[in-house]
Amino acid sequence: MSDEHMTSSDIEVHWREEEYINSPASFVAQANLTDPTIYERFNLDNFPHYFTEYAELLDWYQKWDRVLDDSNPPFWRWFTGGQINAAYNCVDRHLPALQSKVAYYFVSEREDDPVQSLTYRELYWRVNEFAAILRDFAGVQKGDRVTIHMPMVPELPIAMLACARLGAMHSVVFGGFSGQACADRIIDSQSRILVTMDGYYRNGKWLDHKEKADVAVARAAEVGQPVDKVLIFERHWGQYGGSPLVEGRDFLVSQLAPRYRGQVVEPEPMPGEAPLFLMYTSGSTGKPKGIQHGTAGYLSYAAATSKYVLDIQPDDVYWCMADIGWITGHSYIVYGPLALGATSVLYEGGPTYPDAGRPWRIAERLGVTIFHTSPTAIRSLRQFGEEIPQKYHYRFKLMATVGEPIEPDVWRWYFHVIGRGQAAVVDTWWQTETGGHLCSTIPAIKPMKPGSAGPGLPGIHPVVLDETGQEVAPGSGEGGYLCIRNPWPGIMQTIWGDPERYVRTYYGKYNKNPESKDWRDWPYMAGDGAMMAADGYLRILGRIDDVINVAGHRLGTKELESAVLTLDEVAEAAVVAAHDEIKGAMPEIYVSLHPGVEATPQLTQKIVDVIVRDIGPIARPRHVWVVPDLPKTRSGKIMRRILAAISDNREIGDVTTLANPEVVETIQKMARP
Numbered sequence: 001m002s003d004e005h006m007t008s009s010d011i012e013v014h015w016r017e018e019e020y021i022n023s024p025a026s027f028v029a030q031a032n033l034t035d036p037t038i039y040e041r042f043n044l045d046n047f048p049h050y051f052t053e054y055a056e057l058l059d060w061y062q063k064w065d066r067v068l069d070d071s072n073p074p075f076w077r078w079f080t081g082g083q084i085n086a087a088y089n090c091v092d093r094h095l096p097a098l099q100s101k102v103a104y105y106f107v108s109e110r111e112d113d114p115v116q117s118l119t120y121r122e123l124y125w126r127v128n129e130f131a132a133i134l135r136d137f138a139g140v141q142k143g144d145r146v147t148i149h150m151p152m153v154p155e156l157p158i159a160m161l162a163c164a165r166l167g168a169m170h171s172v173v174f175g176g177f178s179g180q181a182c183a184d185r186i187i188d189s190q191s192r193i194l195v196t197m198d199g200y201y202r203n204g205k206w207l208d209h210k211e212k213a214d215v216a217v218a219r220a221a222e223v224g225q226p227v228d229k230v231l232i233f234e235r236h237w238g239q240y241g242g243s244p245l246v247e248g249r250d251f252l253v254s255q256l257a258p259r260y261r262g263q264v265v266e267p268e269p270m271p272g273e274a275p276l277f278l279m280y281t282s283g284s285t286g287k288p289k290g291i292q293h294g295t296a297g298y299l300s301y302a303a304a305t306s307k308y309v310l311d312i313q314p315d316d317v318y319w320c321m322a323d324i325g326w327i328t329g330h331s332y333i334v335y336g337p338l339a340l341g342a343t344s345v346l347y348e349g350g351p352t353y354p355d356a357g358r359p360w361r362i363a364e365r366l367g368v369t370i371f372h373t374s375p376t377a378i379r380s381l382r383q384f385g386e387e388i389p390q391k392y393h394y395r396f397k398l399m400a401t402v403g404e405p406i407e408p409d410v411w412r413w414y415f416h417v418i419g420r421g422q423a424a425v426v427d428t429w430w431q432t433e434t435g436g437h438l439c440s441t442i443p444a445i446k447p448m449k450p451g452s453a454g455p456g457l458p459g460i461h462p463v464v465l466d467e468t469g470q471e472v473a474p475g476s477g478e479g480g481y482l483c484i485r486n487p488w489p490g491i492m493q494t495i496w497g498d499p500e501r502y503v504r505t506y507y508g509k510y511n512k513n514p515e516s517k518d519w520r521d522w523p524y525m526a527g528d529g530a531m532m533a534a535d536g537y538l539r540i541l542g543r544i545d546d547v548i549n550v551a552g553h554r555l556g557t558k559e560l561e562s563a564v565l566t567l568d569e570v571a572e573a574a575v576v577a578a579h580d581e582i583k584g585a586m587p588e589i590y591v592s593l594h595p596g597v598e599a600t601p602q603l604t605q606k607i608v609d610v611i612v613r614d615i616g617p618i619a620r621p622r623h624v625w626v627v628p629d630l631p632k633t634r635s636g637k638i639m640r641r642i643l644a645a646i647s648d649n650r651e652i653g654d655v656t657t658l659a660n661p662e663v664v665e666t667i668q669k670m671a672r673p
């Protein structure tokens with residue numbers, strides 16, 4: 001957290017209290033979870049035993065003997081003594097009853113391409129085939145890390161499940177991230193194998209994706225982390241379209257596959273608490289952290305929340321528009337829905353390509369009943385007007401939103417226009433670290449409240465704490481730090497390779513006794529500001545650390561600053577989150593240059609380019625401001641909050657305590673003439 005981070009009294013609360021809206025009766029009549037006593041059963045007095053109900057959703061080689069091993073807080077180990085395999089639970093166990101059921105409809109970005117259906121039986125063979133390649137060709141063993149850098153294609157979940165089948169950990173890197181960002185993750189996780197793809201379509205254009213693998217492998221080699229093999233799927237099987245292959249390092253899966261086809265790779269029985277995957281996410285330092293998730297806890301939690309919050313049922317066609325390269329895709333495109341034997345849509349493209357009617361054409365054509373997206377996507381679709389969705393015949397029973405606060409009027413548009421008032425809406429608050437939803441309504445039990453993520457789910461006990469660790473009373477109208485009193489099965493296990501950072505980041509502020517073996521002394525601090533209403537519903541007010549939430553994607557301001565500071569011309573850099581109508585927030589960068597360096601449009605472009613090169617296009621700043629100096633405290637700390645206020649054209653407040661107050665006016669004149 002930065003030295004000038006917000007305190008709870010800085011957290012602004014400006015939304016008014018909203019009315020309750022009930023879920024449609026037609027939804028309630030068919031819902032998976034309608035018994036309100038679950039909240040009582042999942043009372044803290046029964047913790048952690050109530051979570052056995054979630055573990056029972058899975059098939060075990062051997063059942064656990066402890067629900068929660070909390071002997072070494074805050075390193076929680078769920079369902080220890082048990083033996084389980086995640087891929088078996090997502091694929092094999094469905095074969096007797098569901099082998100011909102569609103697991104994924106793959107929808108190409110190109111609208112003329114036929115929709116591909118992948119049944120559970122086909123998924124089974126594809127996963128076995130790739131597991132055989134990983135094990136017998138690439139030498140992957142239990143516990144190894146495999147980095148997967150891929151776009152939204154069925155081969156991505158196939159590769160993940162193949163790792164899980166072998167007991168290897170996957171580390172999926174969002175396809176839009178740069179080769180450099182991929183390298184950072186390969187290096188940190190010490191992966192020897194990179195799985196990638198030749199290329200893919202984005203807004204109608206073919207992108208060479210494999211060239212990013214070349215950058216990543218070269219960069220990793222420089223720091224002594226050699227990648228032995230790069231396994232390359234082809235977007236069009238057998239028609240390679242990427243940059244040149246490197247002899248002895250790069251291998252096309254289409255050429256290896258015939259040798260391994262039809263081979264059965266028995267799933268590895270893994271301890272319940274064995275790590276399943278890493279997912280890197282941004283925090284307050286320049287280095288992304290490898291969030292480590294376990295097998296049985298994570299999978300049972302993803303399955304249970306898919307069942308009870310998303311209400312996925314056997315006949316549903318479920319579509320989550322997120323990317324599998326983020327945690328939402330891991331939990332709610334891959335593990336949760338597959339564990340339930342659901343049929344899902346996997347869509348390669350963006351929501352408004354080639355036009356804003358695309359999502360509704362897909363929904364109409366495939367009979368989508370559950371739709372899951374982000375506030376940014378809703379805001380961007382809303383711009384095109386309500387006539388567009390009205391043209392199409394689809395009927396959603398439930399719609400979910402995730403990733404950012406949704407403004408009440410955007411929520412209403414989602415409910416009335418997209419959902420036609422016939423679908424229940426769940427606003428699900430959670431994080432990469434939490435594995436699955438933590439705060440949301442259970443749609444058939446609790447009413448909806450636009451702009452609020454709902455109360456804690458059954459068994460999740462949120463609390464808002466002030467700076468000193470005192471509870472902020474629900475209904476007081478005050479904001480504070482959102483914490484969860486108890487661990488839950490989906491909670492992260494640690495930060496890969498940095499357990500101290502794990503303890504410090506999530507528990508450092510509120511744990512008063514590091515020796516304590518009592519989970520009650522270890523509330524989990526989420527890093528979000530929030531306000532709890534008298535009814536326990538939470539309004540999420542946004543990050544309280546140096547993280548910017550751009551279109552629901554977490555970017556660390558320090559990561560952007562480090563990229564800019566690699567340029568010789570730049571003396572200092574500060575990145576702030578500026579409000580954006582569609583994306584929620586966008587980065588703006590303030591830089592000062594070394595003496596004698598001239599501010600030119602070329603230099604501004606160079607600054608943008610280095611960010612895109614090191615991180616990826618999602619981090620592209622909205623503005624680069626080259627300024628004479630950055631506002632600083634007397635102890636030399638950059639006051640990013642003042643810069644953010646300038647970017648948003650907000651009141652700046654008193655600057656007289658700064659070391660260089662005069663610079664504020666200069667910057668204001670430049671940025672807001």
Ligand code: PRX
Nearest residue numbers: 402403404405427428429430431432540554
């Ligand atoms: O600030 C919160 C915001 O997204 C952050 C987590 O980002 P990430 O780990 O990338 O996971 C995103 C998908 C779960 C949170 O700290 N956030 C997530 N969901 C909501 C939200 N903010 C408001 N309302 C939500 N429903």
